[in-house]
Amino acid sequence: MTLKVAHVITGLTSGGAEMCLYRLLDGMRLRDVQSTVFSLDGPAIYGSRIAALGVKVRCLGMRPAAPNPMKILQLASWLRGDRPNVVQSWMYHADLVGGIAARLAGDIPVVWGVRHGDPASTKTRTMLIARCCALFSRWLPTSIVCCSSASISSHMALGYTARKLKLICNGVDQQIFKIDGDARTRLRRELGFAARAPLSGMVARYHKVKNFAGFARSAAMVARRHPDARFVLCGDGLERGNTELMRLLGQQGVAKQCILLGERDDIPSVMAALDVLVSPSVSEGFPNVVAEAMSCGVPCVVTDVGDSALIVGDTGLVIAPNDDEALAQAWMRLLCETPEQRRQRGRQARDRIGAEFSIASMVDKYEALFREVAADANVEH
Numbered sequence: 001m002t003l004k005v006a007h008v009i010t011g012l013t014s015g016g017a018e019m020c021l022y023r024l025l026d027g028m029r030l031r032d033v034q035s036t037v038f039s040l041d042g043p044a045i046y047g048s049r050i051a052a053l054g055v056k057v058r059c060l061g062m063r064p065a066a067p068n069p070m071k072i073l074q075l076a077s078w079l080r081g082d083r084p085n086v087v088q089s090w091m092y093h094a095d096l097v098g099g100i101a102a103r104l105a106g107d108i109p110v111v112w113g114v115r116h117g118d119p120a121s122t123k124t125r126t127m128l129i130a131r132c133c134a135l136f137s138r139w140l141p142t143s144i145v146c147c148s149s150a151s152i153s154s155h156m157a158l159g160y161t162a163r164k165l166k167l168i169c170n171g172v173d174q175q176i177f178k179i180d181g182d183a184r185t186r187l188r189r190e191l192g193f194a195a196r197a198p199l200s201g202m203v204a205r206y207h208k209v210k211n212f213a214g215f216a217r218s219a220a221m222v223a224r225r226h227p228d229a230r231f232v233l234c235g236d237g238l239e240r241g242n243t244e245l246m247r248l249l250g251q252q253g254v255a256k257q258c259i260l261l262g263e264r265d266d267i268p269s270v271m272a273a274l275d276v277l278v279s280p281s282v283s284e285g286f287p288n289v290v291a292e293a294m295s296c297g298v299p300c301v302v303t304d305v306g307d308s309a310l311i312v313g314d315t316g317l318v319i320a321p322n323d324d325e326a327l328a329q330a331w332m333r334l335l336c337e338t339p340e341q342r343r344q345r346g347r348q349a350r351d352r353i354g355a356e357f358s359i360a361s362m363v364d365k366y367e368a369l370f371r372e373v374a375a376d377a378n379v380e381h
Contacts, residue, residue, distance in 0.1 A: 001032070002033070002034055003034070003085055003370055003371060003374060004033075004034045004083070004085045004086075005028075005034070005035050005036075005084055005085065005086050005087075005370055006035075006036050006037075006038060006079060006082060006084035006087045006088070006108075007021060007025075007035060007036065007087075007088050007089075007090065008038045008040070008075070008087060008089040008090070008094045008097070008101070009039055009040070009090040009091065010090065010092075010093045010094045011039055011040065011041035011044055012039045012041070012043055012044040012045060012046040012057075013044040013045055013046070013236075014044075014046075014235075014236050015205065016115060016147075016170070016286070016287075016288045017090045017091050017115045018045070018046045018090075019046075019288060020115075020170050020171075020288070020362075021037070021050075021090055022046055022049055022050060022053075023170075023171060023173060023359055024362065025055050026053055027171075027360070027362070027363035028366075028367065029053060029054065031363075033367060035055050036056045036058070036084065037050055037055055037057045038059075038060065038075060038078065038098075039058070039059045040062045040093060040094055041060070041062060042059050042061060043057060043059055062097075071097075072100055072104070073101075073104070075098070075101040076100075076101040076102075076104035076105045077105075079101055079102060079105035079108060083108075084108060085108075085370070085374035086108070086109055086110075086111060086370045086373050086374050086377075087099075087101075087102040087109070087110045087111070088145075088366075088370070089112050090113040091113065091115055092114075092126060092129040092133055093126075093129055094113075095113065095114075095133050095141070096129055096136065099136065099140040099141055109142040109373045109374065109376070109377040110140065110141045110142060111141060111143045111144070111145060111369065111370070111373060112133070112140075112141040112145065113144075113145050114144060114145065114147070114151050114155055114160075114165075114285075115147055115151070116130075116283075117148055117151055117283055117284045117285035117286075117305065118150070118154050118305075119154060120154075121283035130155075130158060131159075133160070134155070134158045134160050135159070137159075137160045137161045138161050141164060142164070142377070143369060143373055144160060144161070144164045144165050144166065145166055145167075145168050145366075146165055146167055146168075146285075147168065147170050147285050147286040148169065148284075148285045148286040148306050148307035148310075149167060149310065150284070150285060150305070150306040150307055151285050151306075152165050152167060168362060168365045168366060168369070169307070169357055169362065170288055170362060171357055171358055171360070171362030171363065172288075172291045172295045172353050172358065173359045174295050174350070174353065174354055174358070177295035177296050178268065178296060178297075179272060179347075180273075180296070183269045183270075183272035184273045186269070186273065187199070187232075187269070187270060187273035191230070193230055197228050197229065198226055198229040198230070198335050199229075199231075199232060199273060199274055199275050200222075200229070200232070200274055200275050200331065201232030201233055201234065201259075201274060201277070201278065202232075202238075202277070202278055202279065202280075203234045203235055203267060203270065203277070203289045203292075203293070204234075204235045204238070204279075204281075205235050205236040205237055205238075206235070206236060206237025206238055206245060208282075209281055209284070211280040211281055211282050211321075211322075212233075212245060212248055213248050214280045214282075214322065214324050215280050216248045216254060217252055218278075218280065218327040218328040218331060219249075219254045219258070219328075220253055221324070221328035221332075222331050222332055222335070223254055223257055225332050226335060229257065229335070230257055230258075230259060231254065231257055231259070232258075232259050232261060232270065232274065233259070233260050233261065234262070234264055234267070235262075236263050238260050238262055239260050239261075239262035240260050242260075245260070268292070268296060271289075271292060271293045271296040272296040272297065272298065274298050275299075275334070275342060276298065276299055276300070276335060277289070277290065277298050277300045277301075278300075278301050278302075278327070278331060279302040279303065279308060280321075280327055281302075281303055281305050281308070281321070282303070282305060282321050282322060283306065284305045284306030284308055285306050287306060287307070287308055287311070290308055290311050290312065291311050291353055293349075294311070294312070294316070294349035294352065294353050295349075295350050295353040296350070297343070297346030297347060297349065297350050298346055299315065299316045299317075299334050299349060300315075300316040300349070301316060301318075301319070301327065301330045301331050302318055303319060303320065303321040303327070304319065304320055311353075311357065314348075315345055316345065317334065
């Protein structure tokens, strides 16, 4: 039978949860699943992309800082009209609002989506929502999907109902994130520096948990050893207009060696051009960029937070968080390998992603869970 799934998400801006939802919807298109997306905020970046898949998108225009009970009633009305078999929510605010709306709409079963590796690293308001979710987890959701094993551990400690927590790791589309032998030359030519210059960097949004201060300090150590090295920073907020970031880079004397690309729509090509991807985060759940870079055949240096070490395995290097010296040493170790040694690491990294974190596996697991939850709800009624 056709399964109807309503996805409720906090917003559709650029982020890991939004990207995962998009990939899931894309993977569901050829299956007997009818999807609808409800954004608590607006359409933002992913609204049009999701609509282009043929998936209906509806937006509540709710401000997270000022929740409006009437908007919850509006969502409940929409759900009552669509009558999905399952509601899947994404992130804390959507978990709480979507769960309450699904109850009001007639006890539609809800699957929550937990994305944070450590809720303690979030804003105070978000942490309060997470604590409310912990209390409501006993009766509001039927199941709770975590994207990483670190998420399961931290949310159990917060008080989430343990028996409902399930692991479904994010998946990587290896037809998009792939080895591209010409990307290295293309990006260096675009940026105007030597084809043989060592190029490494970060792909992330500008946020304190990504530890750009630590990146700048470690990059300075790398630059002293490799004066021709260049560092790419790519993502939301990573442009020269970001005065705080420029101050961090300037204090360490690496502002001139850093290329700030901001948001790009050719992330796979940027990743494939790197010699090394660096992830110095102090908190993560499932870091998509690490898995994506590996799928592009790029070795990674990561901090041991969230599921970073699990993803990398023995294909890259893992160091303790907040250790600038260790990060720089691991970073230089990879840069000092021969091009063939790095290519071999990259091939192993891509193979690991294909075996452990494929998009098909993620879609299979979500669909199986949705059908199980819908079947159990039918039996109860």
